[in-house]
Amino acid sequence: RKEVEQDPGPFNVPEGATVAFNCTYSNSASQSFFWYRQDCRKEPKLLMSVYSSGNEDGRFTAQLNRASQYISLLIRDSKLSDSATYLCVVNMGGNNRLAFGKGNQVVVIP
Amino acid sequence: NAGVTQTPKFRVLKTGQSMTLLCAQDMNHEYMYWYRQDPGMGLRLIHYSVGEGTTAKGEVPDGYNVSRLKKQNFLLGLESAAPSQTSVYFCASSQGASGANVLTFGAGSRLTVL
Numbered sequence: 001r002k003e004v005e006q007d008p009g010p011f012n013v014p015e016g017a018t019v020a021f022n023c024t025y026s027n028s029a030s031q032s033f034f035w036y037r038q039d040c041r042k043e044p045k046l047l048m049s050v051y052s053s054g055n056e057d058g059r060f061t062a063q064l065n066r067a068s069q070y071i072s073l074l075i076r077d078s079k080l081s082d083s084a085t086y087l088c089v090v091n092m093g094g095n096n097r098l099a100f101g102k103g104n105q106v107v108v109i110p
Numbered sequence: 111n112a113g114v115t116q117t118p119k120f121r122v123l124k125t126g127q128s129m130t131l132l133c134a135q136d137m138n139h140e141y142m143y144w145y146r147q148d149p150g151m152g153l154r155l156i157h158y159s160v161g162e163g164t165t166a167k168g169e170v171p172d173g174y175n176v177s178r179l180k181k182q183n184f185l186l187g188l189e190s191a192a193p194s195q196t197s198v199y200f201c202a203s204s205q206g207a208s209g210a211n212v213l214t215f216g217a218g219s220r221l222t223v224l
Contacts, residue, residue: 004152032210043200043215044153087152091210097168098213100145100152 001026004090006101013078013108020074021104023088032091033071037084078108112136116201116216123191123223131186131219133201141204142184146197191223
């Protein structure tokens with residue numbers, strides 16, 4: 001099983017719609033989880049950290065399911081500017097090494 | 111506040127040539143990292159540093175060397191470039207260990223090895 005798995009998509013989303021996707025991770029001991037956003041030909045930037053209780057930042061909601069070892073990201077009321085690749089990042093423990101998923105590509109369609 | 115700056119942004123090399131990528135950060139971060147990003151793959155850690163004068167190997171260190179002589183700079187060297195090293199290279203820094211701290215990335219350096 002890969003350390004971090006994401007369905008690359010693309011996820012074609014009508015403007016104003018809701019889109020959600022999951023990321024599964026292999027290490028049950030992982031403690032830290034993040035979503036980074038990467039625009040085309042740009043660097044990744046932190047979107048949000050994922051806490052055990054889940055967290056929300058405006059139209060974005062992240063959740064953690066430890067039992068099934070996945071994190072999720074939900075985007076409500078999608079905007080054209082949300083078009084990007086969303087990278088799932090998991091702390092694999094030990095020496096604090098981060099594992100990056102391949103990303104979920106979101107394309108918001110007018 | 112520039113954050114993390116990488117130079118050069120683009121470079122084309124011939125097989126066997128050498129080059130150095132420079133990363134500079136002005137946030138006084140202790141930790142610095144070099145990643146590579148290839149199509150269809152997640153970012154992979156090449157080397158990292160937990161402080162001035164220290165370096166350590168990441169997941170894919172072969173063919174690369176690094177140095178951290180000054181806290182603000184982290185250099186990535188390719189001694190004899192190979193086509194397999196064609197990639198986008200990202201430098202990043204963080205105040206503490208990457209497991210619990212936000213990474214700030216540079217804009218990337220696109221390297222093509224012919």
